[in-house]
Amino acid sequence: MKDLSQQIREVARSLLQDGKVDLVIGYENGSLPLRTSPCFVRSAGEVERLIWNACCETNLATYLPDRDERVGLVAKGCDARAIVVAIAERQVARERVVIIGVPCEGIIDRRKVASRLGWKEILQANLEDGRILLAGDGFEETLPLEDSLYEACLTCEQRTPPVYDYLVGEPIPAVEVIDPFREVTALESQG
Incomplete structure (x- = not known):
């Protein structure tokens, strides 16, 4: 099976070559260990820069508002939820965004x-x-x-984006949260 980075590259290449998007926003390796950076890809020849791993922290949905071009956006579950809110609040036109959903097992803190x-x-x-x-x-x-991993990732109920146009990889079931307020309970017991 192809890794998620390769699958993202294939979807991005196809979207750009077929003229379905003008830009793909994803992740590329950062200059420091455990870091990635937003990656803006405008041609099929640039898709090899795109990667996916547990360091892909930035919510790329923040790059969508005020864009006139058609954008393909790599989105984990929390990012896809942010896209839905941006569309609902009319910050982003749905027809201008193609969501490349990526199942996420958590992001490194x-x-x-x-x-x-x-x-x-x-x-x-x-x-x-x-x-x-x-x-x-x-x-x-x-x-x-x-x-x-981030504490929020340990109780994430949306490991697979709830909305997407293309999904790379296999859906990941939500974590069964036994006590979602365990940290609050622990703090209260100290008081």
Whole structure:
């Protein structure tokens, strides 16, 4: 099976070549470990820049308002919900956006990772088999990916975007949330 990055590239290439969109907004590797940057692709020849991984944090829906061109947008569940709100509030015309939905198993919280490492500078990071392999000056660490995700991702009920025009990958079922207010309960018990 093709990885999600490759599937995103194929959809983006097709949308651009067929003239269905003028621009695809997705993610590309950032200049620092555990970072990605928004990627603006206007031609099929640029789609190889597009990637997908657990570092794709930015809500790309923020780039939609005030655009006149037709935009293909890579969207995880939380981004797709933001697109729906933007359409409902008439900030974005539905006919001007093509949603490339991506199932998401969670996004890495860089502050959580940095805290676990004692705020050491991370010079290299790789994601492999549910683990984050980290290295810096004089250290190498491996952290479980699940323990490094944003808290909101741990209780996410929309791992597969609720709305999309194209879905890459397979839908992911929602997490069964046993106690969605566990943090609130813990804080209240301290008081």
